[in-house]
Amino acid sequence: MADQNPEQGSLNCFTCQARERTEWCVLDDAELELLNKGRLTREYLPGEIIFHEGDPCRGVFCLETGMVGVRKTDADGNSVLLYLVTPGDTLGYRAMLAGEDYRASAEALEPTRICVIDVPTVRSLLEHNPALGLRYLKRVSMSLGNAEEKILHNATLSVRARFAHLLLVLIDKYGEKSSDGPTEFELPLSRHDLASMIGTTPESMSRTIKKMESDGVARFAGRTVHIPEIEILVQEFEPDHYV
Amino acid sequence: MADQNPEQGSLNCFTCQARERTEWCVLDDAELELLNKGRLTREYLPGEIIFHEGDPCRGVFCLETGMVGVRKTDADGNSVLLYLVTPGDTLGYRAMLAGEDYRASAEALEPTRICVIDVPTVRSLLEHNPALGLRYLKRVSMSLGNAEEKILHNATLSVRARFAHLLLVLIDKYGEKSSDGPTEFELPLSRHDLASMIGTTPESMSRTIKKMESDGVARFAGRTVHIPEIEILVQEFEPDHYV
């Protein structure tokens, strides 16, 4: 794990660019001071583990730059990639709020700069500012809604439909927001990780991509994806969706 | 929907038997008064819908007696049964806390008695009592952890292993808590609903049950299940678990 490096990025919570996009936006100056004191900045290189499934919760992580993947692995080594965490997102709050050990692990997928806020600080802030709790409640509840949707999708949709859905989500997050017409964007993930996001194997992922190309739904060159018509992708996911 | 029936069950939040097991246990008398005022009791017969996916959130439901199933259904009519809600559980809080419409529907599976607390009341309580928010945070966060685990299980385990796991969960909730030796208990669900809890079809459910019987793992007579040795069931779910 790389050491703290105050040269780049913001020096503290007051000047942090990401703050307005995080839960902390509801804190007043005194509370920000507390937050800042309970804070420690860390840097990770791709592949480095931020926390492991089963580890006791160390606090809440605020991602400043880079990208983190949240994975859950079973005894046989099978795993799913549950979340991609990007700047402005918080990480590790589920375990903290549930009062549990981590039930998933977090790994840097790119060079990543993160602040860790220790458990007592977060707990104290939560106990004194109901608005912060409400913020987290909203976040966790929406996340639960998404997880439940994923359970339904995985149970009822084909690999191809799930992949179409994943592409739409990734476009929404990493691509330009043109709702129709041709779209081009960069996948932030390897084939292996794409596969584990939709609960399938790299082999099936490959074949699905190939089939989609031959059907003219999308073109893949390495991590670059070209989609001639977004609407076609939507119909892959919702067969009865009409324009 | 049956009308309010004050003859049976508790008359108000102060005398409610279930209260100590709910989030409301952190409220003081003044807050309980408010809760009680924002409350309305309803009764439902099996099959009756308490709320529908897409409906605007009406509040938080407290289950006093009976049982409710929370289902999520897609455009093609495929559905999964996400939760079984039993007395002392709360229902519908996810949508309320996320500030969303319901993203699943709730249906009475047995004759059921529920209190509804309207949105403004819950919101007011949450804004003034951080402890209540923390309670809900814990509940939603643990629920999210379980949902994420389910995503992993559905992606990596066979129907049979998932069913073994479901049986263990149901035994833990509805059976006697003997950790070893023979166990007998009543399934609270039809074959169809068992299937939709693990994301499969009634046909596959039937065949899985048949296979488990012929393997001596369990015996099924209608809704009565007899398990000669719990540990065998655990091994179905975790093949490398050792005694």
Add this chain to the structure above:
DNA sequence: TGTTTGATTTGACCATCGTCAATTCAATTA
């Protein structure tokens, strides 16, 4: 430029599981 290494793709195979249709079972009612 050749080599190494890991990612990706392809091929071959087949197990699991979903689908559809028919049958059996069980509970309720005429």
Add this chain to the structure above:
DNA sequence: TAATTGAATTGACGATGGTCAAATCAAACA
């Protein structure tokens, strides 16, 4: 008791998608 109804089971079939092994590709490096 016979008839009705919906749930559960069984059979037959095939598609989807997983597994394993081999081949190919691409990036980093000597």
